[in-house]
Amino acid sequence: MKSLIMVLSFLLLGACSMSVPVSMYPVKGPYAELKKKPVVTAIAHDVQNNTGVFEVTMPDGEKCLGKWSSAAGVVHSSTTGTIWTKYGAIVGVGSTTSNVPGVNRGQAMSFCESGKSIEAEFLTGSGTANGYGVAVDSIGNIYKLLF
Secondary structure: OHHHHHHHHHHHHHHOOOEEEEEEEEEEOOOOOOOOOOOEEEEEEOOOOOEEEEEEEOOOOOEEEEEEEEEOOOOEEEOOOOHHHHHHHHHOOOOOEEEOOOEEEEEEEEEEOOOOEEEEEEEEEOOOOOEEEEEEEOOOOEEEEEO
């Protein structure tokens, strides 16, 4: 009986969704020019998987929904065509990225009802929900991402 209860407990815990808060700090653009810079908040849902819902709350309270996805670590180098290469130096994370075993690269995209969008690229430690990255929105802001 005791082992049955333990098995059922693990099954119920496995069905639970884990979410991680993401802080987006404006470093360039309209939000960065404000005297009191707003921190845009986001939530990455289902971090126990390799993909999930990416929910962003803009400073005016507008909710934006989309998806995040992360790939298992592989050796890959990217020199052009990513927001890392375009904006990485602005937020202090370099101008190229390279995944190595133990480091996962991911992307996220969210859309707001008003038509705004947010695109992000990030790195996480394999098996963790901790990382950093860069994000841009369609109204001219560039953010440093920390979670």
